[in-house]
Amino acid sequence: AQSVTQPDIHITVSEGASLELRCNYSYGATPYLFWYVQSPGQGLQLLLKYFSGDTLVQGIKGFEAEFKRSQSSFNLRKPSVHWSDAAEYFCAVGESALIFGKGTTLSVSS
Amino acid sequence: GAVVSQHPSRVICKSGTSVKIECRSLDFQATTMFWYRQFPKKSLMLMATSNEGSKATYEQGVEKDKFLINHASLTLSTLTVTSAHPEDSSFYICSAGPGTSGIDEQFFGPGTRLTVL
Numbered sequence: 044a045q046s047v048t049q050p051d052i053h054i055t056v057s058e059g060a061s062l063e064l065r066c067n068y069s070y071g072a073t074p075y076l077f078w079y080v081q082s083p084g085q086g087l088q089l090l091l092k093y094f095s096g097d098t099l100v101q102g103i104k105g106f107e108a109e110f111k112r113s114q115s116s117f118n119l120r121k122p123s124v125h126w127s128d129a130a131e132y133f134c135a136v137g138e139s140a141l142i143f144g145k146g147t148t149l150s151v152s153s
Numbered sequence: 154g155a156v157v158s159q160h161p162s163r164v165i166c167k168s169g170t171s172v173k174i175e176c177r178s179l180d181f182q183a184t185t186m187f188w189y190r191q192f193p194k195k196s197l198m199l200m201a202t203s204n205e206g207s208k209a210t211y212e213q214g215v216e217k218d219k220f221l222i223n224h225a226s227l228t229l230s231t232l233t234v235t236s237a238h239p240e241d242s243s244f245y246i247c248s249a250g251p252g253t254s255g256i257d258e259q260f261f262g263p264g265t266r267l268t269v270l
Contacts, residue, residue, distance in 0.1 A: 079261075086246060086263035087197075133196065139250060140187050141259060145196040 049144035064119040066134030076117040077135040159262035176247030182227035183249035191244040203230040
């Protein structure tokens with residue numbers, strides 16, 4: 044069955060510290076992978092996407108993600124977190140309709 | 154990038170009434186649009202696929218008679234929540250894609266917050 048797993052429900056990171064949000068997927072075909080961010084009461088904003096090619100993908104707001112086919116993972120990283128990064132983060136997979144993970148809530152402490 | 158709008162952004166209605174939510178692709182045509190539902194602190198769940206000129210395809214467990222979808226044109230899909238009840242309160246989000254380059258990359262609308270009293 045196709046699915047996306049985000050193992051961490053809630054993560055707290057100190058401002059300025061590095062961040063890694065985990066995402067594992069199960070998908071039959073070549074996966075198209077996405078990371079979205081959602082601030083409270085807001086819609087989804089695309090951070091980055093992977094379709095093919097270089098497995099290290101750069102996104103907006105200083106985020107990057109690395110596709111590892113052998114591990115079925117697409118983890119999101121940021122070297123230095125800002126307080127404004129506090130939000131809900133969703134990993135998704137699909138070719139048109141998307142399958143979303145349950146999300147990871149990121150809190151940033153000062 | 155492609156822009157998808159939704160209207161209204163927020164709606165409050167009484168139990169038993171019907172509510173219509175519009176999803177528009179502003180700068181591209183979309184033969185297919187998708188409707189998602191997001192419960193508080195939960196992931197987005199695909200409700201249905203809206204197909205221009207034909208019937209929508211509903212995911213398992215979604216009541217097609219309660220959630221009526223009409224894809225009237227290549228830029229407009231509507232979701233009507235009929236005889237709404239408090240349990241229908243949720244955040245509804247649509248997506249659409251221009252379908253270029255062989256990949257139907259989706260662009261999401263800002264969402265509609267429905268509250269049923």
